[in-house]
Amino acid sequence: xxxxxxxxxxxxxxxxxxxxxxxxxxxxxxxxxxxxxxxxxxxxxxxxxxxxxxxxxxxxxxxxxxxxxxxxxxxxxxxxxxxxxxxxxxxxxxxxxxxxxxxxxxxxxxx
Amino acid sequence: xxxxxxxxxxxxxxxxxxxxxxxxxxxxxxxxxxxxxxxxxxxxxxxxxxxxxxxxxxxxxxxxxxxxxxxxxxxxxxxxxxxxxxxxxxxxxxxxxxxxxxxxxxxxxxxxxxx
Numbered sequence: 377x378x379x380x381x382x383x384x385x386x387x388x389x390x391x392x393x394x395x396x397x398x399x400x401x402x403x404x405x406x407x408x409x410x411x412x413x414x415x416x417x418x419x420x421x422x423x424x425x426x427x428x429x430x431x432x433x434x435x436x437x438x439x440x441x442x443x444x445x446x447x448x449x450x451x452x453x454x455x456x457x458x459x460x461x462x463x464x465x466x467x468x469x470x471x472x473x474x475x476x477x478x479x480x481x482x483x484x485x486x487x
Numbered sequence: 488x489x490x491x492x493x494x495x496x497x498x499x500x501x502x503x504x505x506x507x508x509x510x511x512x513x514x515x516x517x518x519x520x521x522x523x524x525x526x527x528x529x530x531x532x533x534x535x536x537x538x539x540x541x542x543x544x545x546x547x548x549x550x551x552x553x554x555x556x557x558x559x560x561x562x563x564x565x566x567x568x569x570x571x572x573x574x575x576x577x578x579x580x581x582x583x584x585x586x587x588x589x590x591x592x593x594x595x596x597x598x599x600x601x602x
Contacts, residue, residue, distance in 0.1 A: 384527075410590070419577055419593035420530070464530065474545065475591060477522075479529035 382478035395452040399465030408468040493594035510578030519561040523574040
């Protein structure tokens with residue numbers, strides 16, 4: 377079982393819709409979780425971090441964490457074509473020295 | 488400007504020819520790390536360093552070496568590259584201010600092809 381799992385997609389949504397990206401993790405000891413956005417051929421860019429159960433909002437982005445269910449999600453409101461990218465979920469693993477990444481979900485936002 | 492700089496950005500080489508990919512950061516970060524990214528496998532950590540002269544293996548260290556003689560530099564060394572090391576490589580750095588808030592900044596990547 378992979379430590380961090382994501383559906384590879386693609387997830388297709390129309391412009392203006394809400395995109396919902398999901399991630400599960402296996403290590404109950406993980407305390408910190410991150411969402412990175414990666415455009416094709418580019419480096420990952422951190423967009424959200426979350427450490428506590430519940431929701432964390434930042435502009436059009438909302439990260440949700442449920443430690444009991446070992447589940448992390450990212451909601452993107454009012455999706456734009458420029459949001460089309462691969463979204464990587466990452467969890468802190470084996471102490472803070474390591475980030476464990478999922479394989480990413482490709483999001484396509486159509487005009 | 489705060490940045491993580493990798494060189495070269497693109498490299499084509501042949502099996503067995505030693506190479507070094509350099510990584511430098513100007514943010515005075517203690518923590519630096521190397522990842523490789525392969526289709527369907529995501530980002531996997533190769534090595535990381537908590538500070539000068541302190542390095543440790545990640546998930547896929549075989550075939551790679553690193554050194555951390557200066558805080559700003561963390562080169563990745565392939566002593567005898569093989570075709571299965573063809574990949575996209577990223578260097579990352581972070582300030583370890585709080586244990587739980589390890590937010591990493593990535594370099595632009597190095598695309599390596601080993602023939």
